Amino acid sequence: MVISTGDITQKTYKKLVLQVSLSELSFCVIDLITHKVLHTQEVHFEKNKVIEEQLWRAFVDFSILANAYDEVVVLHNNSLNALVPTSLFDPAFLASYLQYNIKVFETDFFAYDALMPYEINNVYVPFMNINNFLLDQFESFDYKNSNTILLKKCLEFSKNKEEKLVFVHVQKEHFELVVVKNQELLLFNSFPYSTPEDFIYYLLFTCEQLQLNPETVTVKLLGKCSEDDAVYKMAFTYIRNCSLLQVAHLTAGLDVSETDLRNHFILYHS
Numbered sequence: 001m002v003i004s005t006g007d008i009t010q011k012t013y014k015k016l017v018l019q020v021s022l023s024e025l026s027f028c029v030i031d032l033i034t035h036k037v038l039h040t041q042e043v044h045f046e047k048n049k050v051i052e053e054q055l056w057r058a059f060v061d062f063s064i065l066a067n068a069y070d071e072v073v074v075l076h077n078n079s080l081n082a083l084v085p086t087s088l089f090d091p092a093f094l095a096s097y098l099q100y101n102i103k104v105f106e107t108d109f110f111a112y113d114a115l116m117p118y119e120i121n122n123v124y125v126p127f128m129n130i131n132n133f134l135l136d137q138f139e140s141f142d143y144k145n146s147n148t149i150l151l152k153k154c155l156e157f158s159k160n161k162e163e164k165l166v167f168v169h170v171q172k173e174h175f176e177l178v179v180v181k182n183q184e185l186l187l188f189n190s191f192p193y194s195t196p197e198d199f200i201y202y203l204l205f206t207c208e209q210l211q212l213n214p215e216t217v218t219v220k221l222l223g224k225c226s227e228d229d230a231v232y233k234m235a236f237t238y239i240r241n242c243s244l245l246q247v248a249h250l251t252a253g254l255d256v257s258e259t260d261l262r263n264h265f266i267l268y269h270s
Contacts, residue, residue, distance in 0.1 A: 015030045078124070118185065165181065221244050222247075245265075
């Protein structure tokens, strides 16, 4: 969905992508001609402080955010979403798709992203206070739910692969789990966790529900995860074919390291 308050008249051939959650802001600048990543930054928010004030501080501290851009994309990083097949989708009833997944309020604003060509719609609740703040900073911007980007890439990776693939996108206090088979989405969910034991419980429980054998299923981890992390070691202990997502073939085009690409996978692929 696009929010616009004016027209961009001067070409810069640069794109700004901001990913915002209630705990952090990450952003990158991408060259629209070479598609290389020119700058990446993370800002962690303090708990119990107003988000708009911390966003304002980020714009003060990082002057690059005030530059002119041909494109600005805002990614709302939350799990306040539900996936609806196009055959069952009616944009007039967005709230009804969410009411069984999350607590819906009358004052909530709802949006959706169409995942083409997969005939899936991601219905979600954007952070409207963040959108309103950014309206004062940019002439126009496009906004999406972060999970839309993740799902599209996982579906692309599964093309012509008849085995079921499990992708685990690890974040600080929760992770997204995507199960696909040859561009068919079998499952998407988001789970909170605070310990490695929480993490492996949800992962193994999902495998059990989908009848995926930990001895044979392929599990790929991405996001904020390395081989030294406790959650990775836990998954590697219980799942035979568990590894970090291989992204070496993607790094040259973006001019970033494999670690950065996994860490900022959604940001760089928006």
